[in-house]
Amino acid sequence: MSGTDKTKAGIEIAGPVVILVEPQLGENIGMAARAMGNFALTELRLVNPRDGWPNIAAQRAAAGADHIIDHVRLFDTLPEAVADLDLVFATTARSHDQAKPVMGPEGAAKEMQSQIAAGGRAGILFGRERAGLTNDEVARANRIITYPVNPGFASLNLAQAVLLMAYEWFKLATSGALPFAMPERSERASQGQMEAFFENLVRELDRVEFLRPAEKRETMLVNLRNIFFRMEPTRQDIHTLHGIVMAIAEGRKGPAKGGALDSEQATRLRALIAEQGTIANLPDSRGSLRGLARLLRRNPTDAERALWHALSRDRRFAGQFKRQTPVGRHIPDFVSFIHRLAIELVGPDESEGVVTDRAQRRAWLESRDYRVTEVKAADVEANLEAELVRLQALIAETK
Template sequence: MSGSGTDKTKPGIDLTGPVVILVEPQLGENIGMAARAMGNFALSRLRIVKPRDGWPNISAQRAAAGADHILEHVELFDTVQQAVADCSLLFATTARAHDQAKPVVPPEAAAREIATEIIGGGTVGILFGRERYGLQNEEVALANRIVTFPVNPGFASLNLAQAVLLIGYEWFKLSTEGALPFAMPERSERASQHQMQAFFDNLVRELDKVEFLRPKEKRETMLVNLRNIFSRMEPTKQDMHTLHGVVMAIAEGRKGPAKGGVLDGEQATRLRALLAEHGQGASPSESGTVRGLARLLRRNPTDAERMLWQALTTDRRFAGKFKRQTPVGRHIPDFVSFVHRVAIELINPEESEVIANERAARQAWLEARGYRVINMAVADIEGDLANELDRLESGLLDRR
């Protein structure tokens, strides 16, 4: 599907419609936009009388936005009389009365007459005037009817393409009986009262657990209001399944990347130590486990990790250069830059000797493979992040 509304996989509607006649149009862009409006409403016959900038016109082609099939079959004429010679019914669009005694009709009435004339085998033409001053009196005199639009009389002038669009819309709506190109997808069946009651009972049970329905004397009123909210929705069976899942997810406390995460700093560090122990002598087939646990760590950042990661992704000095909780071999540094071959390790306060030893072993492993390891204390990140970022920048420059 291309564009914001054109689906080229769908067949177009082929209708025999009126001829659009542009009299001495001045701008190629307006011709192209008029052709685009014609394409929207299945109008295909375009005649042009003495276009100011000649023909073909590259500006018209650009503005047509895909209505090339209309521009490719444009008919050119030197005079209006020649352009309307075969028309059995002719309309002149104008915002001015021209002081001529002939019927004046709105676009929807014109559409009815157009349809009747075409069904009877006639040819209908619609004149549109110049951008600067519209149609002249003698050109309007050629028409059987004047078409004008219900617009603000103090600002009645329309753009050429807008005028074509309004006429095309009324004619196409009449010809297709106002059929819309698509409708709302079918909904699932309406939820039964049994389903509604089961959902509501479950909702009330969970609300009681958190003491939402209080004070006691307002409980019944609150329940009635809640029930009416869902009754007004006229939910489907699928709606009930979704709402039930939402309530249960909240009740069971399923966690995503929420603030503070599931693991605290020491737990996350211990998990990395376990990962390293798991990796000792591990075969390549076990690397999937390390990647899976790395994803767990990414989903559960500590406050310090979150602060530093936000800085690394927004500060222009580091943006795009670091990854978080990404395996390097069997190890998972807190942050790593493969571009600079730099790893950042966060040191939590009061960490145990086992964890410190594991960090030292991991650092030795990384340095042996050409990585520089920069240690940052959690307290320093939370206390003076700007200084730690400056220190990191210096480390990257030294690395170069």
């Protein structure tokens, strides 16, 4: 875990001495020093290191713990290394059958803290990489430390053993204080802000007809609301979410990028398709026709959107109509296969090409026993309910 900030001052606390008995590899000495530095232990003693001292491999492996490596104390024997200490702990994975207290790292850290707080000195012995501490060396300690590890694979790397003990010491000495915390957040968003955001989100989702099918709309809204309310967003979060929604909505570049045209542009799109004979010239494949139908659905006029909203939600019509769905090689505005009824919306000031295209579509549908009714877009916008009543009467005639 990298991330040392060299601009910050280190923590200085009186701690136990770390004593490595006959360490074999310079790299392990260096990594042990690094582990000590991580947890504010500064005094390292070596007893008869195999490769002598100083050791270039240890300096490299210390990774910046020079303040420890440069002040290492060297001893020929263990008794000399512990002579000035009042309380000595021996780390081992084996019992050694010696009648003295055995404890884990956490319990040992508590005893060390008490000893040091009372003005005494404490030290921790770590043995050779290959064989650990001898019985005689363990006998020179007051306490035994052993780690709760897998008994079938109990051997730890020397630096790992030092790190575990240093961590427990530091955690106790600093009361487990973390070096940083989550930055202070802005105030939690108010219910009013949440509702304003949600209304805006739903409005844009309705524009692209995300909340379909109609019978699942309410469930989808509840799920969406729960997503955002569980987050407990801040005021800044809501501002950001508002910005995202509006950037997506205002940044649409037309159907080629999955966006939605406004009503006037959608009307011009329909006129262009009719005048160019686009449907008649499509390749003879259902995929091409479905793609064009999808394009029209994504870009409804205001009248189409209003009428579809009613047909898909009003109990009189719900589930009975489809919008811009291919029937043969034609795409009526709305069609009910159940009632064999097609609805054509008539816009204002339509061109001759649009009128001709609709007439051809009507003739084709009627030749296949579909009834076709035309509804003026202006009537939908002026009195939608009157048009719905008329449609209800048409449906009743077929029953």
